[in-house]
Each structure stands twice: as C-alpha cells, then as structure tokens.
Amino acid sequence: MSSPISAVSQMLQRNQAFFVGKRLLICGALEDDYPHQLGTLTSALTVFTTDYCYYRRQQRALGAAVVFDHQLAGSPRFDALLLLMPKAKAEAQYLLAMMAPLLEPSAELFLAGENRGGINGADKLLALYGDKSIKRDSARRCSLYHSILSKPVAPFVLDEWLRQYECHAGNTSLTVLALPGVFSAEELDDGSKMLLDNLPPMAGELLDFGCGAGVIGSVLAKRNPDLAVTMVDINALALESSRRTLAINGLTATVRASDIYSDLSQPFDHIVSNPPFHAGLNTFYAATETFLCQAPAFLRAQGRLTIVANGFLRYQPLLENHFKQTEIVSSDAKFKVYLSRL
Structure with missing residues (x-):
C-alpha cells in the first residue's frame, strides 16, 4: 500500500x-x-x-x-x-x-x-x-x-561548491571541507565542540553516527592515531564532505551510508554522536530514538556511548532504559553531554 x-x-x-x-x-x-x-x-x-x-x-x-x-x-x-x-x-x-x-x-x-x-x-x-x-x-x-x-x-x-574553514577543538586543529546544506558546513557548532571537549583518549573501533562534514570523526582520528573510525550518515553530501575532510587532513576512516544501523554489522568500542533531530522543516525524533535504543546491540562489552544533545530533549530516561549506567558529564544552558555504559 x-x-x-x-x-x-x-x-x-x-x-x-x-x-x-x-x-x-x-x-x-x-x-x-x-x-x-x-x-x-x-x-x-x-x-x-x-x-x-x-x-x-x-x-x-x-x-x-x-x-x-x-x-x-x-x-x-x-x-x-x-x-x-x-x-x-x-x-x-x-x-x-x-x-x-x-x-x-x-x-x-x-x-x-x-x-x-x-x-x-x-x-x-x-x-x-x-x-x-x-x-x-x-x-x-x-x-x-x-x-x-x-x-x-x-x-x-x-570543487567550486566546497566551503573550507579551520576548526579548533581543544588542542586539535582540523581543516574542514563541506558541501552546501551539510551540518557543520560553516563552522564548528557549540554542541559538537562541547562533545569533543569531554571525550577522553580512545582505542579500538569507533562509530561516528550522523557524521555531517566529518568533524567529530576526523578530530578523534587525529587525536587517536590507532583508533579505527567509521563514519555514517544518510546524506550523500555529508558523506562526500567527510571524505574530503579526511583527505585534506591526511586521515583515514571508513565512510558509508547507513539508515541508522542498516548497513552496519560489526560492534564498536565507542559510539559518538551529535545526533540530528530535524528532518526537513519539522522536528523529528524517531530516528535518533531508534539509534539510542539499538546502540547496545552495536557495542562490545564495556562499550561506551557518548552523545551531545539540546537540553530540552528528554534522552536521559531513554538512555537509562537501555544502558546500565548513564551520566551527564557536562552541561550548560543549551547542551548536555551524556555518557552511557553497558
């Protein structure tokens, strides 16, 4: 039908x-x-x-x-x-x-x-x-x-449509290339900056969900040379932007399209995201809620999920229902950074 x-x-x-x-x-x-x-x-x-x-x-x-x-x-x-x-x-x-x-x-x-x-x-x-x-x-x-x-x-x-800017997240500098309409196409947003400021050194395999212009995954790949990074998004312009951002910084990662977890099979040690909650002109939460609820199935034992979200979004009860431990590691008037452990 x-x-x-x-x-x-x-x-x-x-x-x-x-x-x-x-x-x-x-x-x-x-x-x-x-x-x-x-x-x-x-x-x-x-x-x-x-x-x-x-x-x-x-x-x-x-x-x-x-x-x-x-x-x-x-x-x-x-x-x-x-x-x-x-x-x-x-x-x-x-x-x-x-x-x-x-x-x-x-x-x-x-x-x-x-x-x-x-x-x-x-x-x-x-x-x-x-x-x-x-x-x-x-x-x-x-x-x-x-x-x-x-x-x-x-x-x-x-190439004439790629916007380039320099991004500084803590002690990590990054050149970002982005196509029109992609998240973080103009500058590093405050939410992603707060997220990156609250992530410790990492090892193993990491999933950057909703990668946008590739800022989060690229910064973490640069900070953690032994970290295997996978970036996913539903937006083809975002995926190409992430590839360009990785390339101009001499970094490597797996970049692929995925409808939430549709094209993923392997588990990760870390999942990191500034998850989207807009779809077109409307506010839309279903995809992000599915992403959070199904995250445990894509994390290894002792795996960690770290996200940043607008403070008005009620993600904490959802996370507490699916993870053994959830805490707010940073917050301000607008954003909260959540860390959840299995």
Missing part, C-alpha cells in the same frame, strides 16, 4: 499534465511515493536523491530509476526538471547547478515546495537559468514555479 502523499505532491497532482511524455529528472526534498506515480505519465524518469533513507524506501518501486549520490553524472538527456525545494537555499542552488548541464536546451524547469520552506524565492533561483518564471499554482500552503532553460549553462565543478 502506498503512503499518503504530501501537500506538495497533492498540489503537483493538480498540475501533472505538465509532465506527460517528458524525460523527467526529479530531485530535492523528496518525501513520498508520488515520483513513482509521475513515472507512469513520463516517457522516462530518473529520481535523484541525496537521502539514503528515501533511496532505500523507493528501490523496490523505482529500481535503477532512483539514484543515491552527491552528484548525478551523465550526458544531457532530460527535457524537464522538477526540484522539490530543500530546506537550505544553498543546497537548492547546488542541485540546480549540478543538474542544469544534464538538461536539453529549452528544457522545462519546475520548482515546488511549501511556502514556509523558501519556495517563494524560486523566481530568483530560476533567474540564473531562464528569462522569466511563472507561478503556476498555489495550494495547501505550497507553490509551483515554472520556467524554461534559455540561458547558457556552465559545466558543473564540484
């Missing part, structure tokens, strides 16, 4: 005549099964996603038509693009720049999203690619913009 479609997709259903017979490329903030429905109307469909959770959910229905990566490569072959507006404007700019070289001249460009999610800036995003954009629909607090690709498109160069 297909899942209910989002408000954005309900609006798109009213306008799906635009996509009939098109060689359509869809990407962005994908949330539901509607791209599969559109596939029955198009002559060819590719769904590109940077979200590993979405990729895993859609593989059975879409097969090779769904692609998970940080970049979609290939020769021009699409005559229509539908971008579901991501939360970060910078990510939308990145996706448009990456996909535009794959479009045929005069391809149709569609941007759709919730009004509270920045879609009202679509005309400015599209102005780089077409002379005029039109708001085709506005319904259920969502909007659909339409333009025609009429301006020259520059080749996409990934």
Whole structure:
C-alpha cells in the first residue's frame, strides 16, 4: 500500500499534465511515493536523491530509476526538471547547478515546495537559468514555479561548491571541507565542540553516527592515531564532505551510508554522536530514538556511548532504559553531554 502523499505532491497532482511524455529528472526534498506515480505519465524518469533513507524506501518501486549520490553524472538527456525545494537555499542552488548541464536546451524547469520552506524565492533561483518564471499554482500552503532553460549553462565543478574553514577543538586543529546544506558546513557548532571537549583518549573501533562534514570523526582520528573510525550518515553530501575532510587532513576512516544501523554489522568500542533531530522543516525524533535504543546491540562489552544533545530533549530516561549506567558529564544552558555504559 502506498503512503499518503504530501501537500506538495497533492498540489503537483493538480498540475501533472505538465509532465506527460517528458524525460523527467526529479530531485530535492523528496518525501513520498508520488515520483513513482509521475513515472507512469513520463516517457522516462530518473529520481535523484541525496537521502539514503528515501533511496532505500523507493528501490523496490523505482529500481535503477532512483539514484543515491552527491552528484548525478551523465550526458544531457532530460527535457524537464522538477526540484522539490530543500530546506537550505544553498543546497537548492547546488542541485540546480549540478543538474542544469544534464538538461536539453529549452528544457522545462519546475520548482515546488511549501511556502514556509523558501519556495517563494524560486523566481530568483530560476533567474540564473531562464528569462522569466511563472507561478503556476498555489495550494495547501505550497507553490509551483515554472520556467524554461534559455540561458547558457556552465559545466558543473564540484570543487567550486566546497566551503573550507579551520576548526579548533581543544588542542586539535582540523581543516574542514563541506558541501552546501551539510551540518557543520560553516563552522564548528557549540554542541559538537562541547562533545569533543569531554571525550577522553580512545582505542579500538569507533562509530561516528550522523557524521555531517566529518568533524567529530576526523578530530578523534587525529587525536587517536590507532583508533579505527567509521563514519555514517544518510546524506550523500555529508558523506562526500567527510571524505574530503579526511583527505585534506591526511586521515583515514571508513565512510558509508547507513539508515541508522542498516548497513552496519560489526560492534564498536565507542559510539559518538551529535545526533540530528530535524528532518526537513519539522522536528523529528524517531530516528535518533531508534539509534539510542539499538546502540547496545552495536557495542562490545564495556562499550561506551557518548552523545551531545539540546537540553530540552528528554534522552536521559531513554538512555537509562537501555544502558546500565548513564551520566551527564557536562552541561550548560543549551547542551548536555551524556555518557552511557553497558
């Protein structure tokens, strides 16, 4: 049974005549099964996603038509693009720049999203690619913009989208490289800094869950040369950022996509995380709660879980239900660092 479609997709259903017979490329903030429905109307469909959770959910229905990566490569072959507006404007700019070289001249460009999610800036995003954009629909607090690709498109160069900054965590300095929209893309956040300030020397194997730009795992790999680090995230842009951060600092670690523990099998001596609690425009806790509840199964005897979280999040009772010992090792007005032992 297909899942209910989002408000954005309900609006798109009213306008799906635009996509009939098109060689359509869809990407962005994908949330539901509607791209599969559109596939029955198009002559060819590719769904590109940077979200590993979405990729895993859609593989059975879409097969090779769904692609998970940080970049979609290939020769021009699409005559229509539908971008579901991501939360970060910078990510939308990145996706448009990456996909535009794959479009045929005069391809149709569609941007759709919730009004509270920045879609009202679509005309400015599209102005780089077409002379005029039109708001085709506005319904259920969502909007659909339409333009025609009429301006020259520059080749996409990934390195031009990497932001670089120097990170200092205690006595450890790190060069960070990050793609748009990735956590810790601009600077070391206060929560991760507090976490790193409260981690002792480590040995064995460590999992950095929700690695973002790779700051936590890279700092710990640099501090502990004998530590075997694995970094996981669901965001392909984060995974590529982590690879770049490791490489520029001369560090090595395993970097892979994983939907919580979906692609992990071995146990670890340490799990460390500044776990996410946002999904798109909404606050979302389920993935982090699953991560915490299942952590004991991925820790060796005497294993330790250390996380930092906003103080208002009620993670302590959850941790106490699944670990023999949990303590707050550091806190301030905003964050708490929890250490849990088996």
